[in-house]
Amino acid sequence: MEERWRMGSLVEELEAREAAARVQVAELEAEVAALAEKLELARESLERLRIARETVAEVLAEMTPEDSAAAVDARLPTAGERVASAYAGTERQVIGVLTVPNWQPGMGPEILPRVYRDIVEVVADAPGPVRAKQVVPRIGLPAESGKIEGTRSKLKRLVERGWLDEDTPGMFAPAHRRRATSPNSR
Template sequence: MSSPLVRALTGVGGVVPSLIEALEAREATARGRVDRLREQIARLSEELSRVEVELSRWQITRQTVDEVLADVPVVAGADRVGDAESAVLPLADLVPVVLAAEVSGDAMVTSPAYRRILVVFAETSGPLRCKDVCAAVGLGMEAKHVEGMRSKLKRLVERQILAETEPGLFALSSRAGAR
């Protein structure tokens, strides 16, 4: 006497083909789920990459602002800010400038020396002369320092970050018209 399992395995009663068909159907279902999960993983990986790039940009921006705020020079005769809002608002003009420089890979503009120069302009309301900028960033008034600063300011004018409002007077381009 044989059991149903033995009969199924030996092919008695045609059970083996239906068992194989059932196994194939389950395998196809599992394969379909694997394919859908792989597609989902691929989509999520692409989205993760995009969000990681965005996160990196925000981290760089925050670090840049932290560095700028930590290295705020004192401009002779300028009023010091009394609260956090008035300290941050003038620097808001720098955010698009620094982001654009980072995106374009302009290492000159993102260098610490140029960031200090930009902070000086962000903290003042009017145009500055080279000597004023030299004093604000802690350089001497010797001709080599003043001429070096003039060269830096001219480079920033070429990049349309600063504007030369009059010969020898420089201001942030975003404020050049609002004197």
């Protein structure tokens, strides 16, 4: 009888330890999820900085000595100043630099920075929606996770700005242009 009691208490002890381990696993999984989210934000920040550095390097490399001198001599608009915009012939208030402008009627991909233009063209030429890992080799990059993540970031930026659509998560397609009809446009 005493041996049966010991077995019963042993099983109960194991069940209690299993329950405690289950709680610990759940807590650790929650911590991992939070860290994964922080890691993703840090990767996005790193990618934006890398893109900014590469864009500046490209612009500087393409500038002739005359362009460089003119850029130094040119007065840049100050924040809040109104300037004519190259986009759709409108006037804009200078707030910051927008590398990928929001799409507006009349805009073509030729106004985008080269890498974004290449991405839009690859997506447009594809027979259907594409994933970032399918775009990477078509724009001349090695199929490495860093390049895929950077391209995914660019694809998402193009979606945010109206150049592409992401109807299914991770699947990018040319934007479906919805024509707004106003009562006066009949």
